[in-house]
Amino acid sequence: MANRFPPSMKPTTHFTSLKREVFGRVTQCRIGHCFSGEYYNRFVPSENVNCPCGEELQTREHILRTCPRYEDHRHLLRSVSRDISLPEILGTKDGIAALAKFLEESGAFTKTGTPRRPQETPSFEDEPDPVDSDDESDDGG
Template identity: 55%
Template structure:
């Protein structure tokens, strides 16, 4: 659907928000985040394990690819509001 906390979304639906990537790229897109952004370079290997070219069709076309994308997002914080890696919440407190 294109919804997300990135410049590509903001340019269409929240024009008052900055569309630049924190790395300095003028227009932050899904492609830039997944394939090019130096901010996510250290975690991109998770995607490359299932698709050398980081093809969304390949990644989203298999369970292994979806798991890799989930791991990439959790580890890198890509596509999240604050850009922070995902942290598991503790169990219930009694």
């Protein structure tokens, strides 16, 4: 249902405009190869297939449409498709743009399902104190 664009030699709009990590998740989500119980159920039997919210099988549709963990961000999807129709979300230009925003802000379909923390620049104050070597270097007594 995600494959609704005619073949093209040009990269898609969302390919050129999204952060690489988000683009990766958009693509994984569209083709179904995403971090979800549904996927683990088929390909990674060692992983849990249930959703942290209590749903027995965490499907892509569950995450996008009904999981309470993402209710706060679901308006992003509803703005292009009132009933969050997956063919619309996964297979139209507006749908994919909304999906990208939803994934970026909610952290859905990352390994933990929560937003990645922005990496903080280390500051000088966080550096360990330099070892004071003067006291121990004197072996002459």
